[in-house]
Amino acid sequence: QKEVEQDPGPLSVPEGAIVSxxxxxxxSAFQYFMWYRQYSRKGPELLMYTYSSGNKEDGRxxxxxxxxxxxxxxxxxxxxxxDSATYLCASEPGGNEKLTFGTGTRLTIIP
Amino acid sequence: DADVTQTPRNRITKTGKRIMLxxxxxxxxxxxxxxxxDPGLGLRLIYYSFDVKDINKGEISDGYSVSRQAQAxxxxxxxxxxxxxxxxxxCATRSNTEAFFGQGTRLTVV
Numbered sequence: 001q002k003e004v005e006q007d008p009g010p011l012s013v014p015e016g017a018i019v020s021x022x023x024x025x026x027x028s029a030f031q032y033f034m035w036y037r038q039y040s041r042k043g044p045e046l047l048m049y050t051y052s053s054g055n056k057e058d059g060r061x062x063x064x065x066x067x068x069x070x071x072x073x074x075x076x077x078x079x080x081x082x083d084s085a086t087y088l089c090a091s092e093p094g095g096n097e098k099l100t101f102g103t104g105t106r107l108t109i110i111p
Numbered sequence: 112d113a114d115v116t117q118t119p120r121n122r123i124t125k126t127g128k129r130i131m132l133x134x135x136x137x138x139x140x141x142x143x144x145x146x147x148x149d150p151g152l153g154l155r156l157i158y159y160s161f162d163v164k165d166i167n168k169g170e171i172s173d174g175y176s177v178s179r180q181a182q183a184x185x186x187x188x189x190x191x192x193x194x195x196x197x198x199x200x201x202c203a204t205r206s207n208t209e210a211f212f213g214q215g216t217r218l219t220v221v
Contacts, residue, residue: 008151036210043115043201043212044154088153098144098169099210103153 003027006089006102014110019076023089023102026070030091030100033065035074038086038104047087048074079109114138117202117213124192124220132187132216134202142205143185145169145177147198148215154201160185192220 006023013019021035032051036044048063050056056063064073072089089102115136124130136143145157146169156169158177166177174196176188189196197220202213 006153032208034209041215043203043214044210045212046209049208098156098159101154103151 001026002103003030003100004089004091004102007105008103010106010108012108012110013079015079015081017079017109019074019079019083019107019109021074021076021087021089021105021107023072024070025072025091025100027091027093027100028070029093030070031094032092033063033072034090034099035061035063035072036088036090036101038088040085044088081109081111084108113214114211115202115204115213117200117216119216120214121217122219124218126193126220128192130189130192130218132189132200132202132218134185134187134213135183136185136202136204136211137183138204138206138211139182140204140206140211141182143179144203144205144210145175145185145187146201146203147171147196148201149198157187157200189218189220192218194220196220 004025035048037047038044053067060077062075086104086106088104090099092099118133141162144159146154155171160179178186200216203210
């Protein structure tokens with residue numbers, strides 16, 4: 001079993017919809033959680049970073065962590081075609097160590 | 112200029128050949144990483160280095176070696192390339208809260 005599981009998709013939604021992307025993790029030592037966005041032919045870029053259970057908002061993006069159920073989510077409101085990318089969740093036991101990535105979910109926003 | 116630069120961007124090589132992928136960063140961070148990305152498998156860690164004198168194996172280091180020439184430079188070598196090493200390779204450096212990735216090297220072994 002992979003330490004971080006992520007539905008690979010692909011996921012297609014119409015422009016303006018709310019998108020929900022999800023991951024689960026199995027390592028209880030994971031304390032830090034991130035979402036990376038990767039456009040085609042580019043390296044991943046950090047989208048959200050959090051270390052506590054609950055919600056963290058940044059513009060149209062909300063990261064949600066539930067440590068009791070080991071569940072990580074990313075919500076995108078008012079989705080735009082420019083949000084079309086692969087989204088990777090990642091976790092690690094402590095700051096500045098080794099990230100473990102999910103497999104990534106490929107998202108397409110249809111105009 | 113990009114914070115993390117990888118060369119080459121694309122490479123086709125033959126089975127059995129030795130190949131080196133190079134990475135340099137301008138972020139000034141000590142930690143550097145090499146990952147490979149395969150469809151359905153995500154990013155997997157090959158090697159990582161916490162400073163010039165510290166090199167560590169990741170989860171899939173067999174068939175690879177690395178060299179940390181300076182704080183800013185971290186190269187990955189395939190001693191004898193094989194077809195299942197065909198993949199997209201990423202170098203990264205990181206701060207306490209964020210990893211910065213290069214643009215990737217698409218390697219094809221034929």
